[in-house]
Amino acid sequence: MNSITERNIKTAESDNWLHAAGRTLNSILLNGILILFSFTCIFPLIWLFYSSLKLKRDFNANVVGLPKSPTFFNFKRIMINPDYHIWSSMFNSARNTVLSVLLIIICGYIIGYILARIRFKGNLPIKLMFLLGLVIPTYSLMVPIYVLFSNLGISNKWYTLIIPYLAFGLPIAIFLVDGYIKGIPKELEEAAAIDGSSFSRTLFQIIMPIAKPILVTVGIIQTFTCWNEFVFALLLIKDQRIQTVPLAMTQFTGQFSSDYPKIMAALLITMSPVVIFYFVFSRNIIKGMVTGAVKG
Amino acid sequence: MRKLGIIAAVLMLTAGMVFAGGGGESASASSGGISVNGLAYTGDLEIMHFSTSEEAEGNGGSDGFRTVLARWDEEEGKINLVQTILANDEYKKQIAVLAAADDLPDVFLLQGMNTKAWAAQGLVLDMTKIIKNSPYYAQYDHPKFYPFESEGKTYGLPVLTGGTCCVVVYDSKLWKEAGFSAFPETWADVKKADRFFNDKGIDTISFGNSGKWQINSCFLSTIGNRFTGGDWTHSLIEKKGAAFTDKPFVDALKFTQQIFASGIFNPDFNAVNNEDAREYYIAGDSAAFIGGNWDVSYIQATLKESDPELYKTTKFAVLPQPEGATGDYKTHDIGLGYAVAINAKLADNPEKLAAAVSLAQEITGPDFASYVAENYALGGLTKVANIDLSKFDQSIQDFYNFSYVDNKACDIYDSYISSAVWDVLNTDLQTMINGDIDPKKVAENAQAAYIANY
């Protein structure tokens, strides 16, 4: 089938200039759509940035326009206020995120692989159990989780948040890995088995490199989820010294006051570490997402 | 104000460390009122509240709360005060979880509408005797305890400042141009003025109800009172026969629906919140604004800096009287929405309880009251004699008189009953002022929720 379609394309290409013009038009259209969409995706960041340089009045007068007299006043206010614990919360968030994401990737990969490939009695029940995790609204577990954690004395510790982040991150990771592994031809593992490779070796040294794209994908998705997570942070952390960034940021909104440019500055500060990380490493991340495929 | 906030913050941060070992020798510090009665308790005392440093920047009550709390912490050096400070939204969420998990902090802020339910479940300490024995008992403004009473017992010391929830803020200059020397006393006149302002291209009154509670707290509580009178409200609170479906209340709803359909408000009243709506007033896009004391202090602070002209011409009025309403005209709903309450479990630990009581009394006592009176011309639970208003500028004086002198107080609905009822009613009210549901139906739904939950 391949060769036939290939030939079709080739003959079509050399057909005539009209077709070539069509191709150009088509490519302009494709590029245009994508550029437009990419722009809308990145515009909020630009807008957040220049709006945060405005003062409240300036912003309310014109939401879209550029600032008339840009100022870092909003950022200063946030950075110097010791009540926000901004630096220590950044550190806490970073630690939680890194540890949680690593655990999610490793555990998600192992379980996802086993569920995709190994036939055993518990396979379906375990899979269903993880599927359940996708459809539970977090708020419904707030009270039970609070009670559980405080009774066991594991709330309000530096490692507290990693536990729910891992648990709630697993289902997505498992399903992505499971779907991906099923798309990989089985011959590789069969060949490895014939060569006498142990299960663990196959798991980590043969299949893991192939699954790299999906693992990188899981990694970035979970990085932002963990970084932005709020409900558990509010629920389980009391001590300001171990609170995370989203929790620290709530201190900005008083009961009856809201200052949009200031909130935006706060949002930018919250986002900055992960966003910088994302843009700096985007090349590598994307490479990781698209290479590693089986050459067949 | 900002500086004060920061100083208070720094104080709080250092207090715990610096004074932890130092003992209470600083009794002579700025505060006259705090008695160093040698509390025997040493150890942690938890308090959870929502006076963030951000909040304290514009809100006199929060500033006073933080200041007095820091003083107390400083003076009671042997007690380690552990504070959990969350913004109000998060506070409400967290305190609900803690109540459900039966794990409330030692001292916390109790919302009026939770009093009955939480008292019935034994979560909060009965403070009736404590209040009677308080050194400040004689100075308390006793009606303020009403939202925190249940079956003859009192469960908290009302905290922060008592401000109006319903005030018309208007630009007297603009209204003069429209032909009114003061804000109209009838809605018919407001509608007349509306034509004038329409031609000018501005809204007559701005209001923001995207949060859904504003229409209840900042409008209906007062308008309802004009139709039903205060006895009806008390009868409803005390379950003595009044119902949401009673004709006067339904009339109040009907009126509310009509007035929001009349076009005198900004078209986006349901899509913006009060913070946006007051910006319309500040920017001169509306001739008046309806909101609460928190909006007023913000408007005053902003205008003073950015628009001294408008600051001078800004005046305050009660809501005009609806046609057919028979209640008092000069009324507005005002009160204290929160009280300092103590975890019932502290009853087993008299020393700790004494510490908690001392804390509760001080942050609601004369120290707090004089701080907010002197700095903001605001009042709290404890009465302050002879406030010298002359040092404040005209606007602050006007607002003080509006709030505490010239007008009569009525009840804020959602300081009572149960959030389950208000949540249902507020949701319906939002639809109702859009014109999409019949006021009768709204009353029926509210009544059903009332019967089911209260």
Place this chain on the structure above:
Amino acid sequence: MLTAIKPRRRTIFLYLLIPTAVYIFVVFIPLLTACFYSFFEWKGGPNKTFIGFQNYAYLLKDKVFWESFYHNLYIVAACILGQVGIAFVFALMINSRSVGLKGVHRTFCFFPNTISAVSIGFIWTMIYDYRRGLINWFLELIGHPEMIKVWLNEPKVVMPLISIPLIWQYIGFYMVIIISAIASIDKEIFEVAELDGANAFQRAIHIVLPLIKNTLLVCVTLCIAGNMKVFDHIFVMTAGGPGNASNVMALYGYKVSFDQQNMGYGTAISLAIFILSMTVIGGSQGLVKRLTKEKETV
């Protein structure tokens, strides 16, 4: 399933043990507890009264809940088409030879996912704002001031309006997943299917679609699961309003649990969300399987 390797049972057990235990501990036990609570009248304090199935009986007649359920279905449908559908098309487009700046597109399109839902809601509220918002500003610009509306206060259009930000945010998410799935496909097969003419698109669907079927199924499942419990965006933009016109199940359950402090009924609602979500997911999987089977036989 693989038959060539049969690891020892103990190996599997050891690998599964710790993560599954953590999961059971954090998700499953609380879930069972919640299930238990749903049979109680529990008004937000320590006291609970057993009332059997009353909460569920009430739920069946609760108009607000079913209205919210309908809104969830609406969002799910919009998002399967909008999120997964557009993401699939975009993934193919980006893989096309005639498209440049591939890296930039992939980086940028995913970007909205890095922002918290609360911020996304905030940004879009600004876009829809009556006075200052982008849409009304644009309508004014092109000379159609009569079309200006208080967008989020229009019960008739509020559902599509709150779906748009959700779709917009997650296109990049599914695109990234689909791109990594496509990466596992043999490159030569894919190049054949490249977009370069009217029929190329169909070809792409016939060739690529079956190959990444598993991943797409995962995407659809994630999409349904995510949108059956969608919460934050709507909470920020409309809080379910005006009235209940954009209320969704999770938001309603949250309001009942915490704003109304009716935790017993609130947990009953969350269990209903849970059961309804599983039903919809199960139904969709069955449907997809049937559809793809038909396609394969045709």
